[in-house]
Amino acid sequence: xxxxxxxxxxxxxxxxxxxxxxxxxxxxxxxxxxxxxxxxxxxxxxxxxxxxxxxxxxxxxxxxxxxxxxxxxxxxxxxxxxxxxxxxxxxxxxxxxxxxxxxxxxxxxxxxxxxxxxxxxxxxxxxxxxxxxxxxxxxxxxxxxxxxxxxxxxxxxxxxxxxxxxxxxxxxxxxxxxxxxxxxxxxxxxxxxxxxxxxxxxxxxxxxxxxxxxxxxxxxxxxxxxxxxxxxxxxxxxxxx
Ligand SMILES: [Zn+2]
Ligand SMILES: [Zn+2]
Numbered sequence: 102x103x104x105x106x107x108x109x110x111x112x113x114x115x116x117x118x119x120x121x122x123x124x125x126x127x128x129x130x131x132x133x134x135x136x137x138x139x140x141x142x143x144x145x146x147x148x149x150x151x152x153x154x155x156x157x158x159x160x161x162x163x164x165x166x167x168x169x170x171x172x173x174x175x176x177x178x179x180x181x182x183x184x185x186x187x188x189x190x191x192x193x194x195x196x197x198x199x200x201x202x203x204x205x206x207x208x209x210x211x212x213x214x215x216x217x218x219x220x221x222x223x224x225x226x227x228x229x230x231x232x233x234x235x236x237x238x239x240x241x242x243x244x245x246x247x248x249x250x251x252x253x254x255x256x257x258x259x260x261x262x263x264x265x266x267x268x269x270x271x272x273x274x275x276x277x278x279x280x281x282x283x284x285x286x287x288x289x290x291x292x293x294x295x296x297x298x299x300x301x302x303x304x305x306x307x308x309x310x311x312x313x314x315x316x317x318x319x320x321x322x323x324x325x326x327x328x329x330x331x332x333x334x335x336x337x338x339x340x341x342x
Contacts, residue, residue, distance in 0.1 A: 198249035
């Protein structure tokens with residue numbers, strides 16, 4: 102007798118047979134050797150004007166974003182990365198979150214000690230969170246990919262992790278489906294800080310899967326700063342175009 106879960110697994114196995122997205126090795130979504138071949142971002146730039154620095158937003162770009170810096174693990178141009186992120190989000194292959202968060206860990210650990218952003222040293226004042234989904238979207242998808250990434254990432258670093266620090270109060274269209282212009286206004290007033298937590302003078306790192314125009318992270322940073330936080334940085338797997 103096959104129960105419902107067994108049946109679900111069989112159907113998923115037919116639709117998405119488990120094999121490495123890179124080399125088709127069976128039974129893994131991303132094998133060790135393909136994972137090791139993914140080049141990590143070695144350049145640190147201002148996320149707005151791309152001037153080389155330590156990944157912080159440079160002085161002259163402060164007027165256009167509330168973010169203080171961006172940590173970008175690898176390139177979205179890498180087909181394995183693009184496929185993995187899409188499979189995690191749209192094909193519900195949640196096992197990929199663990200694998201992708203390993204890349205994030207490796208990237209943070211690879212930072213040149215002289216150039217490492219100070220926020221990563223501010224342990225006692227540092228809070229880690231993720232970009233939240235609206236309750237309705239969470240029900241549709243069943244999980245928040247950014248939360249899975251952040252949770253796995255933090256198992257290594259052990260920062261103060263508060264997944265519910267930000268709340269999404271507006272149900273909006275998916276950013277990816279909108280034009281550049283629409284993306285900017287789509288998220289106006291979409292986020293709020295959960296007042297159960299005191300973030301006065303705290304530094305916050307927000308994890309998301311992909312950043313494109315930085316609109317989502319900027320909106321999150323805006324409300325965090327309004328609520329009193331000090332520095333706000335984003336950490337993503339990749340930056341899309
Ligand atoms: Zn492989
Ligand atoms: Zn700049």
